Amino acid sequence: MSLLTVKSLGISFGGLRAVDDLSFSIEKNELYGLIGPNGAGKTTVFNMLTGVYKPTQGTFLLNGRNLTGMSTTAISHAGIARTFQNIRLFHEMSVLDNVKVGLHESISYSTLTGILRLPAFFAKEKAMNEKAMELLSVFGLEKDAETLANNLPYGAQRKLEIARAMATNPVLLLLDEPAAGMNPNETEELMKTIRFVRDHFDMTILLIEHDMRLVSGICERITVLNFGQELLSGNTKEVLQNDQVVKAYLGE
Amino acid sequence: MSFLSFLISGISLGSIYAIMALGYTMVYGIAKMLNFAHGDVIMIGSFVVYYAVTGAGIPAPAAVLISVVVCTFLGIAIEKVAYKPLRRAASLAVLITAIGVSYLLQNLALLFFGADPKIFPNVITLPALNLFGGQLVIAGTTVMSIVANILIMIFLMLFIKKTKQGQAMLAVSEDKDAAMLCGINVNGTISLTFAIGSGLAAIAGVLLCSQYNQLTPYTGSLPGIKAFTAAVFGGIGSIPGAFFGGLLLGVIEILSSAYISSQLANAIVFAVLIIVLLVKPSGLFGRPMREKV
Amino acid sequence: MKKLREKMSLPIRKMVHTILGILVVFIVIQILSVTGVLSSSLENLMPELCFYAIIAVGLNLCVGFLGELSIGHAAFMSIGAFTSAAFTNAAADAIPSVGLRFFIGLILGTVMAGLFGFLIGIPVLRLKGDYLAIVTLAFGEIIKGILNVLFIGKDKDGIHIALINSNQESLDPETGKMIVDGAKGIIGTPHATTFTNGVILLILTLVVVTFLVNSRTGRAIQAIRDNRIAAESVGINVTKYKLIGFSISAAIAGVAGVMYAHYVSSLTASKFDFNMSILILVFVVLGGLGSFRGSIIAAVILTLLPEVLRGLSSYRMLIYAVLLIAMMLFNWAPGAIDFRSRLKERFKRRKEERP
Numbered sequence: 053m054s055l056l057t058v059k060s061l062g063i064s065f066g067g068l069r070a071v072d073d074l075s076f077s078i079e080k081n082e083l084y085g086l087i088g089p090n091g092a093g094k095t096t097v098f099n100m101l102t103g104v105y106k107p108t109q110g111t112f113l114l115n116g117r118n119l120t121g122m123s124t125t126a127i128s129h130a131g132i133a134r135t136f137q138n139i140r141l142f143h144e145m146s147v148l149d150n151v152k153v154g155l156h157e158s159i160s161y162s163t164l165t166g167i168l169r170l171p172a173f174f175a176k177e178k179a180m181n182e183k184a185m186e187l188l189s190v191f192g193l194e195k196d197a198e199t200l201a202n203n204l205p206y207g208a209q210r211k212l213e214i215a216r217a218m219a220t221n222p223v224l225l226l227l228d229e230p231a232a233g234m235n236p237n238e239t240e241e242l243m244k245t246i247r248f249v250r251d252h253f254d255m256t257i258l259l260i261e262h263d264m265r266l267v268s269g270i271c272e273r274i275t276v277l278n279f280g281q282e283l284l285s286g287n288t289k290e291v292l293q294n295d296q297v298v299k300a301y302l303g304e
Numbered sequence: 305m306s307f308l309s310f311l312i313s314g315i316s317l318g319s320i321y322a323i324m325a326l327g328y329t330m331v332y333g334i335a336k337m338l339n340f341a342h343g344d345v346i347m348i349g350s351f352v353v354y355y356a357v358t359g360a361g362i363p364a365p366a367a368v369l370i371s372v373v374v375c376t377f378l379g380i381a382i383e384k385v386a387y388k389p390l391r392r393a394a395s396l397a398v399l400i401t402a403i404g405v406s407y408l409l410q411n412l413a414l415l416f417f418g419a420d421p422k423i424f425p426n427v428i429t430l431p432a433l434n435l436f437g438g439q440l441v442i443a444g445t446t447v448m449s450i451v452a453n454i455l456i457m458i459f460l461m462l463f464i465k466k467t468k469q470g471q472a473m474l475a476v477s478e479d480k481d482a483a484m485l486c487g488i489n490v491n492g493t494i495s496l497t498f499a500i501g502s503g504l505a506a507i508a509g510v511l512l513c514s515q516y517n518q519l520t521p522y523t524g525s526l527p528g529i530k531a532f533t534a535a536v537f538g539g540i541g542s543i544p545g546a547f548f549g550g551l552l553l554g555v556i557e558i559l560s561s562a563y564i565s566s567q568l569a570n571a572i573v574f575a576v577l578i579i580v581l582l583v584k585p586s587g588l589f590g591r592p593m594r595e596k597v
Numbered sequence: 598m599k600k601l602r603e604k605m606s607l608p609i610r611k612m613v614h615t616i617l618g619i620l621v622v623f624i625v626i627q628i629l630s631v632t633g634v635l636s637s638s639l640e641n642l643m644p645e646l647c648f649y650a651i652i653a654v655g656l657n658l659c660v661g662f663l664g665e666l667s668i669g670h671a672a673f674m675s676i677g678a679f680t681s682a683a684f685t686n687a688a689a690d691a692i693p694s695v696g697l698r699f700f701i702g703l704i705l706g707t708v709m710a711g712l713f714g715f716l717i718g719i720p721v722l723r724l725k726g727d728y729l730a731i732v733t734l735a736f737g738e739i740i741k742g743i744l745n746v747l748f749i750g751k752d753k754d755g756i757h758i759a760l761i762n763s764n765q766e767s768l769d770p771e772t773g774k775m776i777v778d779g780a781k782g783i784i785g786t787p788h789a790t791t792f793t794n795g796v797i798l799l800i801l802t803l804v805v806v807t808f809l810v811n812s813r814t815g816r817a818i819q820a821i822r823d824n825r826i827a828a829e830s831v832g833i834n835v836t837k838y839k840l841i842g843f844s845i846s847a848a849i850a851g852v853a854g855v856m857y858a859h860y861v862s863s864l865t866a867s868k869f870d871f872n873m874s875i876l877i878l879v880f881v882v883l884g885g886l887g888s889f890r891g892s893i894i895a896a897v898i899l900t901l902l903p904e905v906l907r908g909l910s911s912y913r914m915l916i917y918a919v920l921l922i923a924m925m926l927f928n929w930a931p932g933a934i935d936f937r938s939r940l941k942e943r944f945k946r947r948k949e950e951r952p
Contacts, residue, residue: 167812176813
């Protein structure tokens, strides 16, 4: 059984079919790419897979469990985590607290425990701090733990978003244009980090990216979207050499 | 017959709400902000008419004209000084500023004009209508409110449809940045919107004070909030929405005051607001908005 | 001692310092009033400082941390006030001890205000931004309207409640007593609010909100404020945490209301109007969104100011209005932001230049 199975997924906004009849599946521990020109509907796919939009057709299953139509919160609990194309951090909170918010579900105590500072509070907070620092060090952010998220440089903000997503203890990680706005060196470093996350946490990753060096460098298989429809899927190298794909990207 | 006369008072009050609601709805549609001070611009306009007529002896139509000019400039000034610097700020900051401006106008009026209620002069000299052999009397103010409301509505619809400035307003309300790229003067358009809304506020003020016969620094604040309710009711940003929202709200207020309890009339009006926002936040004529992820 | 200090996180350290500050002020005021230096009118003002500081802290939780502007918070204060005052009056015969009645009234008023915060929060918190603010105002007006036509009387047959029409006639003429008398409200509530219990409640409130904000729940609340969609994406139940924050904020307003009811000689609903809500908002904005210490200081200064500078009292609201606008422009206008960052830059450079 595949880790993620997407079956003829689609959505329309007031008559406009943004994504139509999309199917693909991702195996455990795979690095999978979703590419396509601007406006092809890639982020819309992410939004459906995370419950921000409710699909109007088709289903998707995580480890055989149907998550279609569930709320964003419930899907997060089920094990899908994501980052955003336009970075969405908790900008007025510290870097450490951003990750601790990600740990919200996995390490939990009640509001009253917090207000009354019961012993459980101290134990759980300690566990949270340790876990959060561990994650931050994976992304080389441990020195910035007390910095406000807003004050981090751009590349570090993208990394913090991944760290926060990893804190939710997911089985599937969705990365929406992780290399956007990065220079070649930063992208190179990011590729290493993504591979490390996959190997270290035994993670399955689905990513949207325009940077073809990153896609061909780390994705094992890809799906190409064009005008909301699947153009081609398969082994990254083969797909990228396909005439149709080149045409969709470069125009006629 | 009493129901009919209540209904007519409701439509009369509703017409005033509708004219006020236009100011809220246009500004909200274009600047995406709740101009909390609009009700207080109405109050200032009424004071201008009051002092022009009772103090300087200026004839009523000229006094109203002066008030329109004063309110227009007041509206533009408020926008320039308080709102324009905050155009990209969080909505929380803008709303707090607007509340501050509202408070400032109220307290300036309190300082200069005093808290004691002023008897508003009779500026509308239209004779009352006697119908059904004197069984139903419609006051001149009522007739004037309804006629003014309809005329203003038609004028504004034509303005937006037929003029370049009107079309610019539509464009800015749709997408500020795109409008700017098309060469539209966004700042000018927003100023114009404030100017029109505030000018209308002067007219609404005269009608409001003629209906209640008295004027205090707080005259504008509660009717202002109710007019905003009317704008939300009709669908924010929609001119026909302000028209019908205002009328409906006026009728609801008068009828609940007559048949349920005059003390609870305001509570009922606000309950309507809450129900509308929960059931159909886009109002009767508004379009739903989608958040971009 | 030093070890303890190191163990405390920055927000907790700040809270401890604020509490110490409050205690110092409390002791100084006590000494001044015992020695007769403090005028009696100022002395009478002291409990007022406490309940305004408490409600400002409560509203800051809502505006500064939850990120939702409530301009109807006075209504929650009125719920706490009316609930507790009705109880202390109705139970006058059953419980002779004023202190005990005040204590039970305090719990009832706080819980009732929190409950209303929860019930009103369910519809209100579904809305966003300006709409949410205007609906809190609407609820405030509705609660004021209903309290204005609420009549509660008591006689040998028990409690009688009526809306709109007074139930005076239905009360037994011998034993009957009006407790809540419509627009006239409640009179004869014992003056149980003191500076001492005010300071205790203020410190308690400060501890509760500081502990709350610096806990898992508090982080969830702030995450929702900063980015609702991202908060949902990490599995936070947005409605639940908004409701928790809003209800606690309302309950704290209830505490202030209880104190208010046992401080004034007559309690009327009309007092808890839009102006009161704005006054509290001024404290919060002036003290700084997100700073509880700031809220307390602003509430104290702005409540004392008109008393100390009598000549200013007619300009009081005018000054508040100007402060409100100036604060917002200073914090948010691009020009002001540039100016502040340049100022910061210059300070930094000067520091670095120093050997």
